[in-house]
C-alpha cells in the first residue's frame with residue numbers, strides 16, 4: 338500500500354471507533370431519558386439527592402401578560418453580558434420598547450476576583466442608565482432589575498442565592514458560596530446606582546418565562562448555547578424537599594441544572610474523558626461537556642489530533658495549533674458541517690485558518706465533515722433525550738395525552754447550527770413516537786433569558802405590594 342492509502346486506512350479506523358462509541362440508538366436514548374427522569378425525582382426528594390441539583394427557583398407563577406412598567410435586566414452567563422431596559426404595557430400591548438446593550442467580559446475577569454467582575458458589570462449598567470438621561474418615571478421610584486445569573490445557585494428566595502460552583506469558562510474562587518445578589522448590590526452602590534434587584538433567576542427560567550409570556554403552553558425552557566440546562570414547571574406537591582407552605586399556584590419552576598447529569602448510559606469516549614480531566618471543572622458537568630457549544634469544537638479538535646498522531650493524512654502539520662485547547666470553536670465546526678461547496682472549500686479554509694492544515698484531499702475533508710457530524714449528532718440526540726426525560730417526568734408528550742406542551746429553547750447552538758437543530762427535532766419525534774409528538778412543539782425563544790428576567794422582576798416589583 339502506498340503511504341497515502343495507508344494513512345487513510347488508519348484515519349478511518351479512528352473515525353470508525355468514534356462512530357461506534359458515539360452511537361445513540363433510540364434504545365440507549367430511552368435509557369438516558371429514564372435515567373434523567375429518575376435523577377430529577379431524586380434531586381427533588383432531598384437536597385443533594387442527585388447530581389442534578391433541581392434548584393427551587395422561587396418562581397411559582399409565570400408571567401401572564403399583565404406586567405406593566407419600565408424594568409431592567411442584567412444577563413450574565415457567557416463571554417458577553419447584556420443589559421436591557423424593557424417597557425411592559427400589559428396584556429394588549431405587551432413589550433412596547435426594548436433596548437439592549439451587549440458588553441464582552443475581558444477574559445482575565447472570568448478567573449480573577451469577585452469584586453472586579455461585579456464592579457465591571459455594575460459600571461456598564463451604571464453607564465447604560467446614565468445614557469438614558471433624566472427619566473421622570475424614576476423621580477420618585479427606585480429602578481428595578483431582574484438579574485439572570487446562569488450558573489448553579491442555591492436560591493434562598495426570589496432575591497437571593499449563593500453560588501454553588503462556576504461552570505463554562507468561569508472560575509472565580511472567592512465568589513463561590515457568596516450571595517451573588519448582595520455582591521451585585523454592593524457593586525451597584527459603589528457606582529452610585531440606586532437600583533434594586535427584584536429577581537434573581539437562571540437563564541433557563543428566563544427562557545421559560547419569556548416563552549410562556551407569549552404562549553401559555555410553554556412548560557419547559559432549555560438553553561443550548563455555551564452551556565446547557567433546562568427548567569420546567571413542577572407541581573409543588575411533587576417536591577418533597579420544598580420547605581414551608583406550598584405556593585398558592587400549586588406550581589414551582591425548577592432549574593434542573595441538567596448539565597451535571599451523568600450516568601453509565603451516556604456514550605463517553607476517550608476524547609470526552611481527556612477533555613473533562615483537563616477542564617476547569619473535572620468530574621463536573623459531564624452531560625454539558627457532551628452536548629453544549631463550548632465543547633463540541635474542542636471534542637472535534639481532539640479527534641483530529643489523534644488522527645494526526647497516528648498517520649500523515651493531514652500532511653506536515655504544525656502541531657502547535659492542533660494542540661491548542663479550544664482553538665476549534667463550535668461555529669467553525671458548524672461552518673464545516675454545512676459546507677455545500679462541491680470541493681468542500683469551506684472545510685479547507687477552516688482547517689487552514691484555525692489549524693494550519695493545508696493541501697488536504699477531498700476525501701480527507703469529507704472525513705472531517707463526518708467527524709463534525711458524529712460529534713454534533715450525539716449532542717443533539719442526547720439533548721433531545723434530556724427533554725424527553727423532563728416531559729416524561731411531568732407526564733407530557735405521552736400517547737393519548739392531548740394537552741399541548743411547548744419547549745422554549747434559546748442559545749446559539751440551537752439557533753445557529755441547523756444540522757444540530759434538525760437532528761434534535763427529529764430525535765424528539767423518534768423518541769416520543771409520531772402520535773405523542775403531535776402534542777409537543779419546540780420553539781426558538783430568542784433572547785428569552787433577558788426578557789424573562791425583566792418580566793419576573795415586574796411580577797415581584799416592590800410597588801405591587
Ligand code: BGC
Pocket residue numbers: 414486487488489504505539540541560562563564565566567594596625
Ligand atoms: C449552568 C447553568 C446555565 C447553563 C446555560 C450551565 O453551565 O450551570 O446554570 O443555565 O450553563 O447557560
